[in-house]
Amino acid sequence: MLSEPSTATVRATLPAVGAAIGDIADLFYRKLFDAHPELLRDLFNRGNQASGAQRQALAGSIAAFATQLVEHPDTRPDVMLSRIAHKHASLGITPAQYDVVHTHLFAAIAEVLGDAVTPEVAAAWDEVYWLMANALIAIEERLYAQQGVVAGDVWRDWEVVSRTEETEDVATFRLRPADGSPAPAFRPGQYVSVQVELPDGAHQIRQYSLSCAPGSTVRSITVKRVRGGGAPDGEVSRQLHEQVRAGDRLRVSAPYGDLVLKSAEAPLLLASAGIGCTPILSMLEHLAESGHRTPVTVVHGDRSPADHAMRTDHAALAGKLPDSAAHFWYEDPTDGHPADRTGLVDLSGLAIASGTHAYLCGPLPFMRSVRTQLLAKGVAASDIHYEVFGPDLWLAS
Template structure:
């Protein structure tokens, strides 16, 4: 928690810092990449830097963390911190990098706020930063320990043993280790990072869910090609679609991610849209493999049946589970099986069991709408978990308030 002397200073300056945090984040990244250009080339997502999403995510997380320290001094926004820590671990972030971030972040704060940053203000916000940074460092250390790897040593060479075109825009890959060792176990719902060297020499990294059950002799990832409409073309997804074949090697991280199946026998709600179905496939595959009889309601939304990757597999997994129900929505009509509704998914129409735990994955507007409807149905905020691929623009603050 914040010290007594810092609380009134942070409370008084949070509106000003919050109003300027976007400018601070933009200047921070400018300073960071001028000092360490290899970080933009080999660590940060260049697409998210170009469209500003990474800056928004940083600004939102800092503001949310500071607000939480003031409103709930005995607590931490653990859900938000867990998502960030897992993403950092999947990138191989190390504790010494937090000192570099501190250097350039506080230089940016001083430049943007000028004389308003007195020594007392700087000391108070320095305390905020290190409370957040040290919590993340500790969480990431635990993640590395659980993965059985040294700090930052997350990369393994994997061979593509199968490539399957799921739809014209989605391809799945089965992977095995090149050293002959078995693939690591993981928890249903986790993801791995894939690092590829692009034609300009940059080594860009993206995360992809493991889309089959743990315990299989190979991992499977499913990659949707990111088209450039309204933003930059997906560098890594395009490269994987265009340049990989069976027998090629990929550099892949050990598994991380906090959208994981919790233990228990209570009812589950799995809600996805588009490529967000991939962690749900892993959960369903696992439940079937272990003979679970937990009640499961599966909801998936997509543009059309033809664009629904792993559609037949999802149906088979639901049919194989003794207590699962599937609800499909497609924006475009024409489901050949006649089992899907047309339009936007609406969980408010469904008969949902009491005491469920919900898992959401898909575009942010979709997940916000689903979460709102679940809260209106009386589902506890603590029972709703979500996954974001890319910067988390949800910001965590409203969710953490609801959970408190």
């Protein structure tokens, strides 16, 4: 909880800080990477830095956390903190790195806001930072302990057992620990980080959902090649698609992620678009293997059947459940596809069972649309869960 003097100061300065937070985040990253270029080379996603997505997410999360502290002092945004902590844990972030961030973030705040940063203002926002940082450090320590790893050492070498071309731009890589030890347990919907050495010597990291069930003897990641925009956009997916074959090795983290099935008894709606089907497929396979009995509605949207990665598996896994229905929408369908399943996902014709828990994964506009439709159908906001591939601009907005 923020102290009373700091609460008053943060409340008074929040509009000014909020208005400048984008400039602060931009300057912070420039200062950070000038001082520690290895962080941009080997830790931060260069694509997200180039697009500005990471700066936008950082700015939004700080502003959202500060607003929560002053507007709802008896609670904290645990959903946001959990999401960030899982991402950090998959990268092996250490407590010491929060000190590095603090140094350059507060240098940026002082430079952007100038004389407005009095000692009282600096102390109040310092308190905000360390409340957020220490909360994340505590969550991350628990996440590391659950996987039996330590901060900064979440990586193992994995061997590529096989690869399957799912579509022109999507490939599935099946992996096993290179040392022959058991693969770490995970929950359906979680992801791993994959570290790839690029031609320029950088070791870039991206997260990929595990597209298999936890009972599998090997682990699968399904990777969509990102095209357009040029480097650094899609540089890791391009490397995986063009260079990685059976017998090669990858550096893979322990599994993390908070988009996991939270109720085994509730009716479920599993909605995805594009490559967002990957965590949903893991959930479906797990539900089929565990004998799930309550209703499951499967929803997916894509450009065309040819672009729908693992379309056959998607339908087959849904068909294994005793009370399920699968609905696929395509913007460019093949002949014979139902007219009411053409275009964007439209839930108006679907009956949604009372008490449904919904799990969404896909592009942000898709998830916003589906969430709005579910709320209109009476699904509780607390029962709608989602995963964003990349910086979470929705949660921090």
